[in-house]
Amino acid sequence: xxxxxxxxxxxxxxxxxxxxxxxxxxxxxxxxxxxxxxxxxxxxxxxxxxxxxxxxxxxxxxxxxxxxxxxxxxxxxxxxxxxxxxxxxxxxxxxxxxxxxxxxxxxxxxxxxxxx
Amino acid sequence: xxxxxxxxxxxxxxxxxxxxxxxxxxxxxxxxxxxxxxxxxxxxxxxxxxxxxxxxxxxxxxxxxxxxxxxxxxxxxxxxxxxxxxxxxxxxxxxxxxxxxxxxxxxxxxxxxxxx
Numbered sequence: 001x002x003x004x005x006x007x008x009x010x011x012x013x014x015x016x017x018x019x020x021x022x023x024x025x026x027x028x029x030x031x032x033x034x035x036x037x038x039x040x041x042x043x044x045x046x047x048x049x050x051x052x053x054x055x056x057x058x059x060x061x062x063x064x065x066x067x068x069x070x071x072x073x074x075x076x077x078x079x080x081x082x083x084x085x086x087x088x089x090x091x092x093x094x095x096x097x098x099x100x101x102x103x104x105x106x107x108x109x110x111x112x113x114x115x116x
Numbered sequence: 117x118x119x120x121x122x123x124x125x126x127x128x129x130x131x132x133x134x135x136x137x138x139x140x141x142x143x144x145x146x147x148x149x150x151x152x153x154x155x156x157x158x159x160x161x162x163x164x165x166x167x168x169x170x171x172x173x174x175x176x177x178x179x180x181x182x183x184x185x186x187x188x189x190x191x192x193x194x195x196x197x198x199x200x201x202x203x204x205x206x207x208x209x210x211x212x213x214x215x216x217x218x219x220x221x222x223x224x225x226x227x228x229x230x231x232x
Contacts, residue, residue, distance in 0.1 A: 037223070044224070045223035046223075050220050104221065107158060108158040
């Protein structure tokens with residue numbers, strides 16, 4: 001079975017603090033894809049990153065960084081020096097490869113509130 | 117280029133009425149997905165289209181829900197005899213998909229449906 005768990009329902013931080021959003025996944029596949037999406041108050045999900053299971057290199061994009069660890073089945077997302085504009089719901093998702101296995105499994109999301 | 121568009125952005129209807137929600141995917145995207153997001157909840161998969169075919173309709177909550185896609189482009193999600201529990205945001209996403217290639221989903225802004 002496939003599953004994505006985002007145990008943190010809501011996190012509040014003060015602006016400029018660093019914050020890490022956790023994502024733990026379950027899959028029996030050796031090849032799979034992981035995604036993070038941001039859903040700001042406006043509602044539209046914005047794609048942030050995609051990672052395939054063979055690439056365990058951590059990635060940094062500006063204030064955002066992702067730590068992928070297959071050993072712990074985790075794909076955590078860190079925002080450095082958070083800003084009010086980072087306030088949103090963040091979703092982690094898992095996808096199996098191959099035609100016919102098109103379903104994306106989303107976590108329940110983590111609501112991040114960044115206070116000024 | 118243009119992203120995924122959905123219409124209407126908001127819909128208020130009375131219980132028992134039928135509603136049609138429309139999704140215009142990104143041009144050239146072969147795969148189209150419908151999701152439902154209830155207040156404060158994660159994304160619930162409804163249906164997936166590859167071209168005009170819907171290989172999996174198992175996510176549709178009841179037989180009051182149906183969807184079609186014509187010309188491999190626009191899709192409509194129809195809810196008949198709406199109930200109050202149908203109130204949610206209905207999200208559409210599209211991606212380039214096929215021949216074993218996994219591509220990222222891009223989401224539309226959603227249709228907020230309120231059934232009174």
